Amino acid sequence: MSLVFPHTFVPWFRLVAPHIHAYRGKTFVVGLTGEAIAAGKLNAFVQDLAILHAIGIKIVLAHGFRPQVTEQLAAKGQTSRYSHGMRITDAVALDCAQEAAGQLRFEIEAAFSQGLPNTPMANATVRVISGNFLVARPVGIVDGVDYMHSGVVRRVDGAAIRRAIDSGAMVLLSPFGFSPTGEAFNLTMEDVATATAVALQADKLLFMTEVPGIRERQDDPESAIDTELSLAEARRLMIALPRPERPTDTGFYLQHCVRACEGGVERSHILPFSVDGALLMEVFTHDGIGTMVVDEKLESLREATADDVGGILQLIEPFERDGTMVRRDRHEIERDIANYTLIEHDGVIFGCAALYPYPEARTGEMLALTVSPQSQSQGDGERILKRIEQRARAAGLDSIFVLTTRTMHWFIKRGFAVVDPGWLPEARQRKYNWDRRSQVLVKKLN
Incomplete structure (x- = not known):
């Protein structure tokens, strides 16, 4: 049994108390990359998310599945095809995406159902709701490339999601959307999370990613992480950067943070899933650990x-x-x-x-x-x-x-x-x- 030292625990708990008071009843949309799940980070992440839920934060979780779809394609002797940073989803890739999404949804729901004694999930009650909350449209043909079954979010049923999270449930969104004719489209987690945060006018959008955040100096990969960017600064940086193609490119997640802030989300965050407890550190400490983009409005x-x-x-x-x-x-x-x-x-x-x-x-x-x-x-x-x-x-x-x-x-x-x-x-x-x-x-x- 580990020892709790009052001289460190009590001051720390009092230090985070203002954040607990400030965030109770707020709405967070969290985007979790498939890479984080593939790296074995799901259980620890779920435990941290359950803590946020327990203190009264309303949570929508959007998961990705890039590596899982790639793995399913490889098992069928197929290779992934991308253009402009987006997967080209043919019929085989669509089947693989559906299989990967079903498997990940099962794993995530199972993780939230844990309740073993002496773990952070003990006594936790997190009800997870999924559904057809997203209406999508096809990407179509761009620069001569037919993206086939790849899509983008056309509309989010924010009212239905709001009813679910107001009832105390957590909403889980897979990167799939459906057209009015019932056709399924493969979406990106980043698009789903951003569109949902805007539709809900969420208080925060948080991406758990492969990157540590935005460096203070783009020409120095060892420079410190810029913990806060204004929306104006983020826009200027996006103009100066080359078009992002890969998730590890500086502008890949930043472009979605900018879009969210422009749509009315006051704060968007880029956090490293490689750091244990990154979500808690970002929410409950003054400086955080990743990069926060702030809409300063007037x-x-x-x-x-x-x-x-x-x-x-x-x-x-x-x-x-x-x-x-x-x-x-x-x-x-x-x-x-x-x-x-x-x-x-x-x-x-x-x-x-x-x-x-x-x-x-x-x-x-x-x-x-x-x-x-x-x-x-x-x-x-x-x-x-x-x-x-x-x-x-x-x-x-x-x-x-x-x-x-x-x-x-x-x-x-x-x-x-x-x-x-x-x-x-x-x-x-x-x-x-x-x-x-x-x-x-x-x-x-x-």
């Missing part, structure tokens, strides 16, 4: 321009007046405007911060972090901090630091540590105001 997180100087001055002036911030004149802000990041809503600036690099010390100072009183406690400060961290990493910096007299605890909660002023780069030490006695806090970026 809000815009962007770098400042000369036109924003007046708005920044208006935002920070009350904090300068009460002594929370050091006063900065207009000339200084105009001169350094490229260093500023801001959040605006309907053209009004609600938050800002600036990054001043010290390249010789591989660090940078974040200053003027300000959020309007009307927008506080909504996460804007954290979003600005995350963007400043991204800018610092892109500049090759290893850390960022702040000087503060009143907000030390806010920064400590977000990974900063207090250091002696002697830690500061030499150039910054010369400007340190000993009379103000500001605390120096540093956050490592590795």
Whole structure:
């Protein structure tokens, strides 16, 4: 029997409690690749999904079956054929897809029916409902290629799915759709999950994939994972990337995240199935583990321009007046405007911060972090901090630091540590105001 240590378990459980409260009653659509099932990840994934279900999250699960169909074809002496990243489904491939889908549905339902003592599934009651929720149409002939029985989602019966998940059941969708004439079409899991998330206006769309997420630098396969992309950033990246053909191509899942956010899903995620518990880590930890694409709607997180100087001055002036911030004149802000990041809503600036690099010390100072009183406690400060961290990493910096007299605890909660002023780069030490006695806090970026 394993030991539970209160000094670690209790703080951890309290830490995740806000996420449990926030997600109860929310709707998640989860896309599970066939590769994850082939890699033996199904049971652990089902256990994690059952935990989400138990805390009141409404779940729709769409599964894929690429490797399983390929295996069925190989058993019949056939090979898989693809074009533009999509399977060409002839009559034999359609039979193989139907066989694979039936087998996987059986395995998934069996996994959710487990209830052995001393396992995460003990006392779990997860009712799984499947059905003809998807209307499909043929892909047709594209660039001279006849995709035959391959299709795309035409319509999702969102009302029927909503009734099922509202009753406490979990809906399982196989990548098959049917035409009004009863013809079956082989779909992709990504299309099914995305169309369903949009139809339900789901709170999250999560893909469990072969890739760890989106790298911060596309030319460096070892660079860190970009944990958050705005919809605008994701669109720009898609334009810059070559057309994705394989699931391991950067844009393969990203294109579906963009489509979902454009359709009204606020957050879409790309997670690695190779990491045990990736789903739980993404949902219940602040930074997550994969990449999240966020639809910022009317809000815009962007770098400042000369036109924003007046708005920044208006935002920070009350904090300068009460002594929370050091006063900065207009000339200084105009001169350094490229260093500023801001959040605006309907053209009004609600938050800002600036990054001043010290390249010789591989660090940078974040200053003027300000959020309007009307927008506080909504996460804007954290979003600005995350963007400043991204800018610092892109500049090759290893850390960022702040000087503060009143907000030390806010920064400590977000990974900063207090250091002696002697830690500061030499150039910054010369400007340190000993009379103000500001605390120096540093956050490592590795």
